Amino acid sequence: MTARGLIVSAPRSSSGKTTVTLGLLGALRRKGIAVRAAKSGPDYIDPAFHAAATAQKGVNLDSWAMPPAAIEALIGEAAQASDVLVIEGAMGLFDGVPGVPGRSGAASDLAARFALPVLLILDVSGQSQSAAAVAAGFASFDPKVRVGGVVLNKLGSDRHRTLIADALKPLGIPVLGAIPRDDKMVLPERHLGLVQAGEHVNLDARLASFAEMAARHLDLDAIMAMAAPLPDLSSSTAPTLKTPGQxxxxxxxxxxxxxxxxxxxxxxxxxxxxxxxxxxxxxxxxxxxxxxxxxxxxxxxxxxxxxxxxxxxxxxxxxxxxxxxxxxxxxxxxxxxxxxxxxxxxxxxxxxxxxxxxxxxxxxxxxxxxxxxxxxxxxxxxxxxxxxxxxxxxxxxxxxxxxxxxxxxxxxxxxxxxxxxxxxxxxxxxxxxxxxxx
The missing domain is CATH 3.40.50.880 (Class I glutamine amidotransferase (GATase) domain)
Structure with a gap:
C-alpha cells in the first residue's frame, strides 16, 4: 500500500485540533492501520502525545526553519513505516510569517507543496450557518490548498448539526465528523501549552477516550479515502544540525x-x-x-x-x-x-x-x-x-x-x-x- 497523508488544521488555535488528531490516530490504529503523526511548526509537546497515540515517534515539519530537503527526508522516512501520515497544524491553517512563498511556517505550505488535503476542524459553538461561510473562505483562500472535508466540533444538538450541514451542501464540502460539546474531551494546559504527555498518570485512559470519541463521531473510512498518496521521498536525506560531539x-x-x-x-x-x-x-x-x-x-x-x-x-x-x-x-x-x-x-x-x-x-x-x-x-x-x-x-x-x-x-x-x-x-x-x- 502506498502511504497516504492528510493535514488536520483549523481556522484558529483552541478549535480542538489536538483532541481530534489524537482521537483520529487512536481510532485508525485500532482498525489495524499503521499511522504516523507529525506536527507542523515548532512544538515539543504535541509530538509526545502523537508518539503515545501511535507507538511511533512524533516529528516536526517546519517550512520556515527547515530547508525543503529536510522536510522531504522526514516525510519520506515517515511514509516508509506507515499507511497514513497525519500532520497536525499549529494555530490557524494559513498562519505563518511573511517572506519567501512556501516557507512561512504555516501548515498550508505543507498542504500546497505535497498536495495534501486538509481536514478542517470547526469550533461551531456560538454559530450555525456562519460556520459554512468560514469553511467557504478557507476552501477558496488559496487554490493550491484543498479542504477535503470538515469536522464540526462542540455541537450543541442534532438540529445544530443539520443547520450547518445543510449550509455546507451547496459548497461541496463534506462533513466528515460531528462531535458533541463535551468539557471532558480536553487536555490540561499550563503556560507553555499542554501539560506534557509524560506527566499524565492516566494518559492511556485519556487517549482511549479520545479514540472512542473519534470512532463514534468521525467517518474514518471517508477520512482515509480523502487522504492523498505521498510522493516517493524514500531516497531523500538532509541532516538538520551539525552533530555537537561523539x-x-x-x-x-x-x-x-x-x-x-x-x-x-x-x-x-x-x-x-x-x-x-x-x-x-x-x-x-x-x-x-x-x-x-x-x-x-x-x-x-x-x-x-x-x-x-x-x-x-x-x-x-x-x-x-x-x-x-x-x-x-x-x-x-x-x-x-x-x-x-x-x-x-x-x-x-x-x-x-x-x-x-x-x-x-x-x-x-x-x-x-x-x-x-x-x-x-x-x-x-x-x-x-x-x-x-x-x-x-x-x-x-x-x-x-x-x-x-x-x-x-x-x-x-x-x-x-x-x-x-x-x-x-x-x-x-x-x-x-x-x-x-x-
Whole structure:
C-alpha cells in the first residue's frame, strides 16, 4: 500500500485540533492501520502525545526553519513505516510569517507543496450557518490548498448539526465528523501549552477516550479515502544540525524535555551516542562524554530541586573545564547565576554564565529566530547560520558580563535583543535550534 497523508488544521488555535488528531490516530490504529503523526511548526509537546497515540515517534515539519530537503527526508522516512501520515497544524491553517512563498511556517505550505488535503476542524459553538461561510473562505483562500472535508466540533444538538450541514451542501464540502460539546474531551494546559504527555498518570485512559470519541463521531473510512498518496521521498536525506560531539551527555527529565526527535535522529545517524542523565536526580553529566547539552523545559517548576542538586552542579562545572556545555532556553536559565520562580524566590543555579533570569517577571517571548554564530561552536563554525524558535515567559533580570553567543534576528530580519551568552566552553541562548539555514 502506498502511504497516504492528510493535514488536520483549523481556522484558529483552541478549535480542538489536538483532541481530534489524537482521537483520529487512536481510532485508525485500532482498525489495524499503521499511522504516523507529525506536527507542523515548532512544538515539543504535541509530538509526545502523537508518539503515545501511535507507538511511533512524533516529528516536526517546519517550512520556515527547515530547508525543503529536510522536510522531504522526514516525510519520506515517515511514509516508509506507515499507511497514513497525519500532520497536525499549529494555530490557524494559513498562519505563518511573511517572506519567501512556501516557507512561512504555516501548515498550508505543507498542504500546497505535497498536495495534501486538509481536514478542517470547526469550533461551531456560538454559530450555525456562519460556520459554512468560514469553511467557504478557507476552501477558496488559496487554490493550491484543498479542504477535503470538515469536522464540526462542540455541537450543541442534532438540529445544530443539520443547520450547518445543510449550509455546507451547496459548497461541496463534506462533513466528515460531528462531535458533541463535551468539557471532558480536553487536555490540561499550563503556560507553555499542554501539560506534557509524560506527566499524565492516566494518559492511556485519556487517549482511549479520545479514540472512542473519534470512532463514534468521525467517518474514518471517508477520512482515509480523502487522504492523498505521498510522493516517493524514500531516497531523500538532509541532516538538520551539525552533530555537537561523539558522545553527547543529554539532560533528560521533567525539567529538561524539549528535544526535537529529528535532531536526535540526525545525531545518531552521524554516529553519535546520546547518553541521558537526570539533573533532578542530582546526576552529573557522564564523564566519558565529550559535550553536554541542556535542553529546554520547565526549570521554573523545579528550581528548588535544581538549586539543591549539588552533585549535578559540581559535576557540570568540572565537565565544563575541558568540554563544551550548551543550554537552550530552560537549559540556559539553569546555566546562569540564579533563577526566580513564580513567587519571586531566587534559587542559585549552576553559575557557569553570569546572567540571572526570573519567572516572576513574566513576559511572552515568541517567534522564529535566525542566529549567526559569533564564534566556533559545537553547532557550527563562526558565521554559520542556524534557524530556530523562541517561546518562553522568563525575563533576564541581570545580563551579566559574558560575551554574546549569537547575533539574532526574527523572521523578518529585524534584530532581536537577546543574543545568548558564552564564556570559554559554556554557551546558552533562549532560542531552540531547529536546522541549519539552507
Amino acid at each position: 558522545r553527547i551527555a543529554l539532560a533528560s527529565d521533567a525539567t529538561f524535555s524539549f528535544v526535537y526527535a529529528h535532531v536526535l535522529d540526525d545525531w545518531r545517524r552521524s554516529g553519535a551516542e546520546i547518553v541521558p542523565f537526570s539533573p533532578l536526580r542530582d546526576e552529573a553529566p557522564p564523564d566519558h562524554c565529550d559535550v553536554c547539552w541542556l535542553p529546554g523545559g520547565y526549570p521554573e517548576l523545579h528550581a528548588g530541586a535544581l538549586a539543591a542538586a549539588q552533585r549535578f552542579k559540581d559535576g557540570l562545572k568540572e565537565f565544563s573545564r575541558t568540554r563544551p556545555v550548551h543550554g537552550e532556553c530552560g537549559g540556559y536559565m539553569v546555566l546562569g547565576e540564579g533563577l526566580e520562580d513564580a513567587s519571586g524566590t531566587r534559587h542559585a543555579m549552576a553559575g557557569l554564565l553570569s546572567h540571572a533570569t526570573s519567572f516572576a517577571k513574566r513576559r511572552l517571548h515568541l517567534g522564529y529566530r535566525q542566529a549567526r554564530l559569533l564564534a566556533d561552536h559545537p553547532l557550527g563554525a563562526a558565521g554559520d547560520v542556524v534557524r530556530g524558535h523562541e517561546f518562553h515567559h522568563a525575563s533576564i533580570i541581570d545580563k551579566g558580563s559574558d560575551e554574546p553567543f549569537v547575533e539574532v534576528t526574527d523572521a523578518q530580519g529585524k534584530p532581536v535583543v537577546e543574543t545568548g551568552s558564552r564564556r570559554e566552553l559554556v554557551s546558552g541562548t533562549f532560542f531552540h535550534a531547529i536546522a541549519r539555514e539552507s
